[in-house]
Amino acid sequence: MERTILLVDMDAFFASVEQQSNPALRGKPVAVMGGGKRTVVTTASYEARSFGVRTGMNLHEARQACPELIVVVGNNDKYTHTCTELKKIYLRYTPLVEIYSIDEAFLDVTGSEHLFGGPLEIGQRIKREIRKRFGINATVGIGPNKLIAKLAADLSKPDGLRWIRPHEVSEVLEDLPPGELWGIGPRMAAHLRAMGINTCGELARTPTGILRSRFGITGERLKMMAMGRDETPVISDSETGEVRSIGHSMTLPRDIYSMSEIESYILILSDRVAFRARRYGYAGRTVSVVIRYKSFETFSLQRKLTVPTDDTHLIYRVAKEIVRPIRLREPVRLLGVSISSLIKTTAQQCLFDEQKKRRRLLETVDGINLRYGSYSLLWAAALQAESHKGVISPAWRPEGVHKTL
DNA sequence: TCTGGGGTCCTAGGACCC
């Protein structure tokens, strides 16, 4: 059946929220960044973008692009709160709302569109309500599936509203470079160009066999995408898919070489991962460690356990065993710990049972003190405080396992 | 004063088993 999907995408979300809460920032080039020294631009306001300020730039680069740039340290609570309120608006139009990231949501309005005078009218109303309630602009893309809705938004931002109707899809795609599509990144686009494929039209006409032999199963999907086909459903939070991994990583305040320092960070990271797993009722059978050297060379190592765990100390122990044999070739810049091969722990270990949570937290704290002496805990706590000033990740969710504090 | 952090999915090679 033909569907109608909306993508609501906040324009420069974090920066817009900051401009709204502080009128002095309005109309000015603003960059939202983390608080630490080694941080990057998370979101630039459109004023800042006009100077060339881009997501991912470090402070130095951003200031070079725009000397009068106003840097604001991100405040995750504000964005999370706004995101939660935005969802309430969406739910007035359909129960099928997928909060894709903190600033993007898919709405499947198939079936409810006629109640509100059609998809464009819904898009218009949502934009208006967001502007009125929060004073920020949103772009709404509408299409017969998520891929096309996303494209419609990308092609019309900022403050856009565009409906690509089913019969318009092939025309819109004909001359579009494949890299503009959601899911085709720079590397894939370069591969395609090397094959002489420069537009979605050309990609759609490339024989499946050729794409298949070159890219495997991905090749078939590429062709489907170039034809504007996408069957993936809008998944509301209540039926959200299984979580695959839980992880934490951090760029260290300074590069380190000593194994004992590395291990102390591994402990903090293990604890954050385990805490989040326990809180949301997951345990993992695979423990992974990622290391980034000063030179930015990055690699990961993992180990599979016989039983899943959500225990801080077990994860820590395994992570240590993984790291210990490594002969470091350079100082370490970033460390990460994650667990995967997840299972759901039993429902009885109730998700939001505050008492249990607190008890387990205490057990954790006790455990650390018992095993490593309170010195470890104090040190860990101090470092944790320091690292909390890090960058806000747009992938953070307002609720669920992937909400990280 | 270079270069964040949270994820998902896919591939490829080797171990191991029958």
Place this chain on the structure above:
DNA sequence: TCTGGGGTCCTAGGACCC
């Protein structure tokens, strides 16, 4: 008088997304 062969599990790496 070389090299089966299919299936699964595990590990490492990479592309892509917000």
